[in-house]
Structure formats: C-alpha cells, structure tokens
Amino acid sequence: MGAFMKKKLIMLGATLTALILEILPYGAVLNFANPEGEPHRYTYSYFDLTPFGYANFAPFIVAILTCVLLVLIVASVILKKALKKPIAAVSTIAAVLSLLPMLFGLDYVSFVGLLISAALICTAVISFIQKREEQS
Numbered sequence: 001m002g003a004f005m006k007k008k009l010i011m012l013g014a015t016l017t018a019l020i021l022e023i024l025p026y027g028a029v030l031n032f033a034n035p036e037g038e039p040h041r042y043t044y045s046y047f048d049l050t051p052f053g054y055a056n057f058a059p060f061i062v063a064i065l066t067c068v069l070l071v072l073i074v075a076s077v078i079l080k081k082a083l084k085k086p087i088a089a090v091s092t093i094a095a096v097l098s099l100l101p102m103l104f105g106l107d108y109v110s111f112v113g114l115l116i117s118a119a120l121i122c123t124a125v126i127s128f129i130q131k132r133e134e135q136s
Helices: 003-023 058-079 084-098 100-104 111-135
Strands: 028-032 040-044
Touching: 003 058, 003 084, 003 111, 058 084, 058 100, 058 111, 084 100, 084 111
Parallel strands: none
Antiparallel strands: 028 040
C-alpha cells in the first residue's frame, strides 16, 4: 500500500471518527440561565437543530460539511483519483467552523467537541500535506 493510500485511509478514519462523535449527544453545548446560580448546561448532537435555533450555528454546519467531506474522501478512494483541492477546502472550512463555539467562551465547548475539532484538523493537515507533495 502506497503512502498516498495510507494518507487517504487516515483521513477517512479521522473523518469517520468526527462523524460518529457528531452523532453522539455530547458535542454541541448550550448554557441556559438559572436564577438560582450556576447556568444549566445541556449538550446535543451536532445534527440536532436545537443549538441552531439558539444561534449556535456552527455545529450543524460542521456536521453537514463532515458528511460532504466523507463523500469526497470515499469518492477519492474508490475512483483512485486525487480530489485534493476540494478535500483540503472542505476540511479546512469544517475545522475552522468547529472551533467557532469557543468564541462564546470555553463554557460552550465540550470534550467531544474538541475531539471533533482535532479529527477535522487532522484531516485538513493531511490534505495540505498531500497537496504540497503534489506540487513538489
């Protein structure tokens, strides 16, 4: 197995990991005011529209982009064709958007959300490494 295919499989594994973690109800965080003290913290799946309805748009968009990324990587593996530019673009956008809830504060980030970001960053970094190797 060539280095090209190993990198594709690592990207596929990282993207699948991100997708599985996005399905779990622990990634997106909403904090609601509590008149008695500490705010109520609730976690949701990235595919749940509840955070989207409360103006936390990033998790749902990241979930959709992860699905698009998975399709691109699978198509690249099956067709044995390099789709480096689209994979690099989608993975970078998804990775950046996955970090946006941090703008609300660290209370709006969960450990699962950080793992999702790490998996998407891994995919983006590998895609840029492949793109750079092609240019060399």
